Amino acid sequence: MNDELRERVERETEKHALLNAVKHESDAAVGAVMGPLMGDNPDFREHADAVPDVVGGVVSRVNDLEYEEKRARLEELAPEELAEIEAEDEEDEHDLPALPNADDYGEIRMRCAPNPNGPWHVGHARMPAVIGTYRDRYDGWFCVRFDDTDPETKRPDLDAYDAILDDLDYLGFEPDATYRASDRLETYYDHARDLIEKGGAYTCSCSGEAFSELKNNGEPCPHRDKGADTVLDEFEAMVDGEFSSGEMVLRVKTDIQHKNPALRDWVAFRMIDTPHPREDASEYRCWPMLDFQSGVDDHLLEITHIIRGIDLQDSAKRQQFVYDYFDWDYPEVIHWGHVQLDDYDVKMSTSTIATLIDRGELDGWDDPRAPTLKSLRRRGIRGGAIVEAMVGLGTSTSDVDLAMSAIYANNRERIDDETDRRFLVRDGNQVPLAGSPPDEANPPFHPNYEDRGVREIPVGDSVLLEPDDLPQREDRIWLKGLGCFQFTRDVLQYTGEDIDVVREGDVDVVHWVPAAESVPVRMRTMDGDVTGRAEPGVADIEPDGIVQFERVGFARIDRHADEETVAYYTHP
Template structure:
């Protein structure tokens, strides 16, 4: 490591040590400093063996300062980051704003209302993250209500009900109750009958085009003045399945001259010929529209606060007419903008993902290329990391962008200290060894935790190096955990020099794997599968265990077959790449 790099490491270490000490008003912790230091400065990672020795003294000097001295020094080095810390201290303890009129309710009651047409993609996590966090803050209540009253256009997937509850559990939340709207049709029918008796709804057999022309011109439908007895009779025929799809609907009487045409006499029930996939609901043909079903359920369940997209403002207004008819008080509503998530080539749409899976372009909902929670979970990303990222977006009505790097940074902070290190060489080049190197390499399992011990890696007569790490002729290179070698006549000759050659900045540090006793690995990534070979100890890890492949990134062990050391592709150890 040259003097310039050494100075940069020490300067960055001082800044992060001060940030840690000032934020928590205590001594800086080596483990807490290493993660952010390496995360903000990825170029330091290839010198990971030398960095802990450099920063230990820096952290010691920081901890010798009084709090006021630490703050003054941080203001000198990083005034903007100090300001952020102090702004956080002055702000409310919560990342989310207070719910409107929260004090007016004995209990905060919220609902997460997914359409079960497939497992959740990443964007879906925002709703349960926010609702679950509000529940915890207010000691409230929330339910999952599956809005599954469209068996045709957004046809439910029978496996999605449980899959969504599994996703919710992965995020760290448990609902207080679970409902399926398709179990509650008799409730919706009863309220429709009451509305008809009030004169608040009418049956309409106009075609969609005919009614659209009338609506847009502010003219009343010719069926609008039917007597309640006729309307009720025709509605019972709808329930009985007398009409075909598109032949009859039930409309809510609103204001036919309302300035917003979307609110004029909207449809509450329609006929659908396609049977519902759930056996309990397959006989029904008269189905409520979401605005009707949701409005009734929100009142019956006692929902006090609704969070929904800004594009659904008209839903609240349509449902307001129902609440006025029944004399109910409408829940508080928080509207937010859409969240856009980067890093994926695949469109974040349940229907699109389902088509890609059916066409074989994705292996399943947990394919690493799929922007789904199942995929993130299989890659070893913790639900807490996703929730924290979603909470950080707040509830602004503006569209917001979420970088996956934010989720990765959160996850790195959660797993870095507990995740041991290993070597993986991707598409390696075999290089013979000479000069009598040690028979076994003993790099640490974790650079910050000497107490965990070392790995035992047999060296043999050759190693595998990645193409970018191959040295030039006569150039020296440090094989991590093994020693210094000079590349001479197509052979790496062991020189026996100590780590000081690395600290002086003359020798690059690279990872490696033994050519003979390494294990084949297939690493599944967002860009496709990558093959390589890893140090033999990786074969002893358990499924679901996390590992950090040095200079490559974090990964979750997915499959450890017997006979993993064979060259057969069937015996590959499979890992899912999480992030750098």
């Protein structure tokens, strides 16, 4: 990072840190600053490894100021933003806006309605993060309802039901109830029969092309005026499986000349020949469309607030026709934009990820290259770090960018203090030692916690250094935890000088491992596997433990195999 860029990062960080601190009348949080900082300055993302260190220093300096000093400085840097903060009638202590008309309901009830076609990718975390946070805030209720009534085009994966619940647990939430829509077909049939008797639906055998032409011209289908008895008989034939796919549908009768053609006499039930993968649902052939199924369930489950994508605005309008026929009150609806995620080459799409796994291009849903919650979990990222980042995006109708660096910053706050340090050398160059250095190096487990003690690293007669750390001839370097050496005649000669040579700025500090007693490590990263050797104590760390490889980054120890230790890179 050059000086000009560093100054920009510091200047922008100071503004966002002051905004965060003044708005909440508290210290600024690194995680809360990273999101808006990277969102407002997308060119910072290519320097994501270096930005957090700069941000941490600036946030610390801002937090050293008294509140009035923070406010005065913010008035200098961003007077308009300060005015907006002070113009608010009432500071909301929550990161999310209040739910609309929340006081009108005895209990806030919400639902998370995933399609179980695979485990969740990172974008999926936004819904449970926000709903779970609202549930806790209002002491409300939320359920997981698997919307699995499309056994063909969005075919459920039998393993996904439990995988999604496992992802939800990882994020720190437990639903108050769990449902499968495919268990509730008879309920949907009963409501379809009631709707038919009310004159609100009719069976239609038009081809898709023929009906589309009628619909687009605002002309009624010739089947629209069938009597209720005839429609009921034909619907029962649909339920009994007497029609094949495409032969018959049940349509909700709306306004055939509605200004939005997508709302004109939409399909509520269709025939599907492909059996559902769940054995209990495999005999059904007449399946509800999502708008009918979801609309009925939202009423029966007494859902008070729905959050859905801005692209699904027509769903509420379609469902409103059904609610009007039944004289039901429609829930409050919040529409939000999509989440865009940086840092990944793989598209954030369940079907795309599944295809790459099937082709062998990804090892599985927890491959570090996959933008999935299972991948983040295996890398050692805490679920709460993801929730905090998602809640920080709010509920804007605009598409929002989520920088992975914001999740990393949140996670770093959670794990830094508790994580021991270790050395890992990648692609090491072996260099002999001379001059009788100590037999053992004793770097601290954590530089900020002396009470944790020191590591005991046997030195031996040679060490491994990363290629970029190899000194020029006659230069001195400081091997962390060991001492000062001069590179002479391809040998590191121990000089015995004390730490003052580092403080004076003449000597670079580098990490290292003993050549003889180091342990082989394969570290799985988003960019592929990295091999190296680590200090011997790494072999004793229990699987699932988190370490910080000094000057490399955090990593989760996955397993110890016969030939190597496998670790998953967490983040810088």
